[in-house]
Amino acid sequence: MAISSHNLDALAEGEAMTAPGSGGRSYTLAVVDPDPKLRTRLALQLGEEADVVTYSEVAALAEYQPPGRPMVVIFGPGLADAQGLAEVERFTRARPNAGAILVAAELSTGLLQQALRSGVRDVLGAPTEAVSFHESVERVARTLTMVPTLAPAAGEVPTHGRVITVSSTKGGSGKSVVATNLATSLARRSSGPVVLVDADLQFGDVAVMMRLAAPHTVVDAVAAHDRLDAQFLQSLLVRHEPSGLLILPAPLEPSFAERVSGEDMVRIVEILQTFCAYVIIDTPAQFNDVVLALIEHSDDILMVAGMDIPNIKNTKLGLQTLRMLGVPEERLTLLLNRANAKVQLDVSEVERTLGIKAGSLIPSDIVVPQTVNKGVPVVLDAPRSEVARALEQLAGLFCDAPASSAPIRKGRSLFTRS
Numbered sequence: 001m002a003i004s005s006h007n008l009d010a011l012a013e014g015e016a017m018t019a020p021g022s023g024g025r026s027y028t029l030a031v032v033d034p035d036p037k038l039r040t041r042l043a044l045q046l047g048e049e050a051d052v053v054t055y056s057e058v059a060a061l062a063e064y065q066p067p068g069r070p071m072v073v074i075f076g077p078g079l080a081d082a083q084g085l086a087e088v089e090r091f092t093r094a095r096p097n098a099g100a101i102l103v104a105a106e107l108s109t110g111l112l113q114q115a116l117r118s119g120v121r122d123v124l125g126a127p128t129e130a131v132s133f134h135e136s137v138e139r140v141a142r143t144l145t146m147v148p149t150l151a152p153a154a155g156e157v158p159t160h161g162r163v164i165t166v167s168s169t170k171g172g173s174g175k176s177v178v179a180t181n182l183a184t185s186l187a188r189r190s191s192g193p194v195v196l197v198d199a200d201l202q203f204g205d206v207a208v209m210m211r212l213a214a215p216h217t218v219v220d221a222v223a224a225h226d227r228l229d230a231q232f233l234q235s236l237l238v239r240h241e242p243s244g245l246l247i248l249p250a251p252l253e254p255s256f257a258e259r260v261s262g263e264d265m266v267r268i269v270e271i272l273q274t275f276c277a278y279v280i281i282d283t284p285a286q287f288n289d290v291v292l293a294l295i296e297h298s299d300d301i302l303m304v305a306g307m308d309i310p311n312i313k314n315t316k317l318g319l320q321t322l323r324m325l326g327v328p329e330e331r332l333t334l335l336l337n338r339a340n341a342k343v344q345l346d347v348s349e350v351e352r353t354l355g356i357k358a359g360s361l362i363p364s365d366i367v368v369p370q371t372v373n374k375g376v377p378v379v380l381d382a383p384r385s386e387v388a389r390a391l392e393q394l395a396g397l398f399c400d401a402p403a404s405s406a407p408i409r410k411g412r413s414l415f416t417r418s
């Protein structure tokens with residue numbers, strides 16, 4: 001049995017990072033309580049082979065365990081009051097990858113409610129009964145298995161993912177439809193992880209289009225400041241199970257957009273590139289600072305244009321801006337959306353006007369709004385439709401591997417024992 005009861009004054013930070021606490025598990029097991037006897041009793045109850053780190057206070061746990069590291073934390077009776085739970089809440093909010101269990105001397109409905117609001121996943125009465133204690137730890141640990149470990153392990157060569165920004169200078173031209181379907185198709189083709197970032201910070205609707213609840217958003221990544229690293233960022237991503245695509249959703253409120261700068265977004269993308277093969281970015285309809293910073297950082301820019309005169313006029317202005325900014329021509333791909341529409345605009349005429357050949361033509365199809373309303377990408381819901389085939393052809397420009405029919409589980413699971 002190894003219990004490392006940290007003498008917090010003496011403990012160096014580096015020591016804590018490599019201190020016991022994994023015991024063959026892929027997550028840290030920690031006990032926090034101000035009473036040393038209680039701490040030890042709880043740690044001992046976790047079993048002979050369990051390797052537990054113990055702390056007298058939440059601040060010490062936060063200080064010595066790196067963010068992003070998966071852990072199950074048992075908060076003892078000393079934290080089962082309003083003040084203790086406020087600390088627990090601060091901890092769990094900053095650590096989406098930590099599963100909290102509260103052990104309380106007296107269980108009341110009020111305490112249970114407060115505990116759940118503080119991000120605690122299970123509450124047990126003291127003294128704890130060994131079997132239910134173990135079951136609780138296992139149950140909470142299982143909830144953490146949802147987060148895949150994708151960051152390169154020590155000694156592994158980091159990926160440098162290809163960044164594809166989907167943009168247009170006109171609202172409603174089809175950027176989000178293109179971005180969600182392109183990313184879904186790439187996720188099914190690529191052997192490495194694929195992530196879709198919603199950089200439409202005010203009105204992003206990627207999560208809605210993929211029918212996903214967004215527990216975390218770009219704002220959580222920006223708020224992490226210096227703590228932001230690959231592991232922490234991974235814990236914020238939501239996984240689209242049918243395709244394996246990872247998503248970083250837009251903020252939940254338009255006003256949050258003000259807190260995010262172009263520099264912030266580029267840093268997030270740079271970290272994503274270290275463990276993803278492709279980073280697809282959906283953008284709003286204007287070239288704001290965030291979009292321009294992302295475009296500058298991108299390997300490919302997909303300019304989406306609808307087949308009407310105002311769309312073409314704005315696309316021309318957009319392309320001129322990109323050329324003025326020195327974006328190399330070979331990074332630009334023109335996508336004409338609703339290209340079969342009977343709108344009396346000829347594709348070759350449009351190409352001549354814009355001074356660039358279209359790399360992709362996406363037909364207009366009622367199945368698109370239908371699948372948007374279902375929250376299922378058209379490449380999954382109606383793969384035989386013409387529009388899905390055109391979107392697959394577009395994905396083929398970036399990855400020529402065929403799409404797999406089964407969802408791919410990319411990356412190592414945090415909880416698979418090696």
Ligand SMILES: Nc1ncnc2c1ncn2[C@@H]1O[C@H](COP(=O)(O)OP(=O)(O)OP(=O)(O)O)[C@@H](O)[C@H]1O
Pocket residue numbers: 168170171172173174175176177178200283284285337338362363364365366368369370372387
């Ligand atoms: N090829 C298509 N055929 C039919 N409908 C389409 C097609 N492409 C997009 N649409 C529809 O057009 C609407 C706008 O598409 P989308 O949300 O992708 O545009 P956007 O450029 O992201 O808009 P915004 O600028 O508001 O973010 C959606 O309702 C979508 O269903």
Ligand SMILES: [Mg+2]
Pocket residue numbers: 175176177200205283
């Ligand atoms: Mg959009």
